[in-house]
Amino acid sequence: MAELKGVKHFNEVSDTDAGDPSNYASVYTINDNSNFSPSNGYGEENCGFVPDEMELKHRKINGENRPIPEDSEEEETELTGFAVYMDIFQTGLHEFYKGWRTVIWTMIYSLLTLAYFAYFGYAMYYEFGEEGSIRLLIVTILATIFVMYQLIAKHCTIPVSSSCEGQKANKVGIWFHRSMIIALSLFIVIYVIVAIAIESPRNLISAAGILFYVLVFYIFSKHPSRVNWRPVFWGLALQFIFALMILRWDVGYRIFEWLGDRVQEFLAHTDKGSEFLFGKNTYEHHFFAFKVLPVIIFFSSMMSVLYYLGVMQLIIRNLARFMAWVMETSPAESLNAAGNIFIGQSEAPLMIRPFLNDMTNSELHAVLTGGFATIAGSVMAAYILMDVPANHLLSASVMSAPAALAMSKLFYPETKKSKSRAEDVYNMEKTGERNIIEAASNGASVSIKLVANIAVNLIAFIAILGFVNATLAWMGRRVGILNPELSFELICSYIFWPLSFLMGVDTDDCRKVAKLIGIKTFINEFVAYSVLGEYIHNTVNFTRYINNETGTLTTGRWSAINDDDILLHDLNATLVGGIITDRSKVITTYALCGFSNISSIGIMLGALGALAPNRKSDLTKIVVRAMIAGNVACFMTACIAGLLYEGKL
Template sequence: MSQVNSSLEVLTHSNRNIHHTLEIGDPEIGPDPKKVPLENGISGGLTGMLENFHIGTNKALQRNRKRLELLCYVILHGLLIGYFSWATYYFLEYSDSTLDTTTCSGYGFLMILFIFINFGIIYYWLIKPFVIPIFNNLLWKPLSKEISKLLTIRFVKLLVYLIIFAAIVIYLIYDTSDNRRRLIPAIGLTLFLIFGFLFSQHPGQINWNLVIWGLLIQFAFGLLTIRWDVGRNIFECLGNKTTIFLGYAMDGSAFVYGDYLVHEIAVFAFQALSTIYFLGFMINILYHYGIMQKIVVTIGEFLQLVMGTTICESSNSAANIFLGMSEAPLLLKPYLSDLTASEIHSVMTSGFATVSGTVLAAYISFGAEASHLITASVMSAPAALCYSKLLVPETEKIVATKESISLTKSEYTSVLDAASKGASLALEVVLGIISNLIAFIAFIFFLNGILSWMGELVGYTGVNVWSVERFVGYIFMPVSYIMGVPWDECEDVGRLIGIKTIINEFAAFKELGKLNLKNKRTKVIATYAICGFSNPGSIGIMISALSVLMPTKRHVVTKLVFRAFIAGEIVCFMTACIAALLIPEKLL
């Protein structure tokens, strides 16, 4: 046995020597001439020289990457200053327009963009790293610490809230002296809050500070966007610019599908859903360059400071003012898988409670006023956070914090890689939306078919035919009344809400344009009440979009989506209540 083992060891040793000889020293076979290094360590031939030049160039670029990026920023900023100076000279010398008439379209708008860009540069390069830490250490931290100590005293906190509440009551009593019926929506607002508390998942965990500040911010936004002309014009301009930007997606869609399907008959799948491709493309580019991270952190820090909500849910709520429920979550794509159940509920509630800039033109074509549509979305943003945290309070540890978001790096190899993958992800979202929309709306028509057949058997035909939206409309009659609608018009408004809830808001706005309502205030209240995406089709869109964007949290989405749907519906009613409280007769 030992002889056999010895023989095997000799054979193995011989094979290794033969293999080594063939690989290194055999003159007939020889080594690969392409792999022979020169004495200086550089590959031979022209190909080797080019390869090593490329490697050396890459190493030099990597060593000086930050300097080159800074140089690019300086050059781009210099070009911006040069162009702005050129535009300023042309405006002063040759233009007959004024700054007031060009604030949303011409030189005035360019000036606003120039100021914002330069402020952003100064903020991120000077104020945030140097000024804010000094301010925090010397003033804000000591002051906030003392304020926090005071507010921990229940009597002091209660006194502060009572003073704010008394100021609002005094203002409303004075402001509604021309029409005391305007105070009825205050009752409705109170009842909606009581409903949220009664059906809260964890009533003992509710953060009442967040709820109260959300309502105060909604009220303040109402004052700014309803009673202040400048604020109303600003948000109307932002909405118009968002609509123009998303309209470029329709141009791309028309090139692929044709003008007839996109512009003339406006097929939903080819027109409205095309914006998701464009946004996915653009947002991934912004993420690759780190711009979107800065936007998310900045907006989130502001709303987190004011309301106490987390960065992700706050940023999503702000984005929903102009973007839809499937577009806004794309801004948070890298962080969605880290969201808690309460944060996911907030994201969905914000989507159901608002409308996107892509559909405003359609609502306006039905007779709705643009200023009211923009105002409704702005006011519903903080209210969605407020009511979401009332129904589903936070009970988990927050993972997606300011620090984790700010440190997130792009995982893409190049800008083209980021753009193409953004468009590919958008395709999955669009396909999911289409499939769920067809299924949900078909189910509603199926229910209506059964109800209409049952109604015909007992004599309800024609205009009195039974349908889901008709029955839901009767349920919403009392809701219409507590929002400030006169009782003789509550049936019409309740039916509009029923159409919006069971079919969609497009059909509701179309029906609103046909109604001959006696009271202008009724039309305004109805506009706010139906200005939201809370309908069965949107449930399908929400499930599809978030399931693609956060597949590991699909079970949380499906569990909370109906609760978020109800919350979004009530947020629209709350916005209608505050609008009815604030709008005087002279603005109708």
């Protein structure tokens, strides 16, 4: 018999009962298989035996020791009178619930489902065709698909085919893939010739930009002879198909326009919290601090809820599987790329943390590039409030994922076999929160660091930019550069002019877009998008001025100042920075949609270095190359947008 060591605790008792062991409630906690010598509250030794691997809890009830349930948090107390019967009732009720819990919750879910579909049916009967009813229909369909998928995944298993059948399926898959490449290549070539070259020949400049970036990346590739062209082709093809849906297909354009409007409507609920905290009539006076940044908090909280419900895992997992199947990329890098569509550059690698140490350098490069080439959903929500087109931001976020994999595999080809297995990588569990309230609270708490990081970085970098511009202007005045003054933006407007032109930006706007590319690359995309928002705002005001929508103008005269600023004579107002055409606005939205800047290098090294400390030296060697690849991935997306653009916002 094993000897056990334990501790015995006692309730308060009178001195007369102190010698009677039956008056004590006892708790024995097993520590190890050594001597068992429980001590009473008076330092005396007591003898007893407790079985191995058990914890016994008792309480005194009318002179009888009764066990306390293992999950009970109550203290050991003596129960008398009515409390005895209530305890018996609660214990019985608890045991009944444990035995019938599955049945009870199945009935509750069934009744709630029936009640919802009764409501849904009546809502469709009451007013079908109105926008709200269409929205209810779409949400119901998506929720039904999600629930059915979860049930099938939980209760059904897919039988594994024999090796012979697997070989046959593999051969069929190869021929199917080759047929798809040929068919899709012919479709793209024919479509570009018929629908673009003939009708909008100037759009072919963007096609030249695509070829230019591919050629340059191939020349400067880490291993040009080892390039696998499958991910490159399919990355560009998926970008083209997606851009075709939103820019050339009326139904697809209306769908994304509707989605963009719904996102804006959804984000507008943030104002309720801002009004309560900062004041209803004053919070908009500090637009960025009290209106833009709170959106990030709200969006982060809702994303946490969706993760708790398993919705995001479902979407990300299946997007990753699709990209891995089509592009033949490894499961780990595909999952990271899919995650980057919705979450930030330092959060997405958490999903593949167990695999980072064993990743190849090419896979690590793809992970870094994916972080640089995309933006987080919470940050995208803030850009929408800056008047950046929501539908194109949504499209750019999705298009950048395959673009990042394509450019990464061209710039740093795979030379080794991946060690990650699909069944391990795609096993994404729900988060550890106990309920939706905890998930929403955690999501809001997590955003504190992001909001603070954005705020302090904007203050720092805009201040640094002001200092640099003041210094450059002072230096320029010494040599007669006065109109316009020498500045960081002016230098960038000339250096990056060819990149803007190759993306298909209107010639008059090339310097402005080049300026934004420079700001995005050397400062960050948040500052660049804020400047783009000013251009968009100026364009709206200028259009109203020219069309005399207020009916108060007499001449409608205007003149350009310093090549960019526009003076409105009747209003005696100046549109600082000038205006930008709709085509340039759309292309720029895609070009800036990524975290690829100098400051993000430190963020990525810090995040991935902490997750995989053994690979820090490898990460340091490839991070700059990955940042360049992330930038070019954004430019490729912008080129495809410029190729297919036909005048829609």
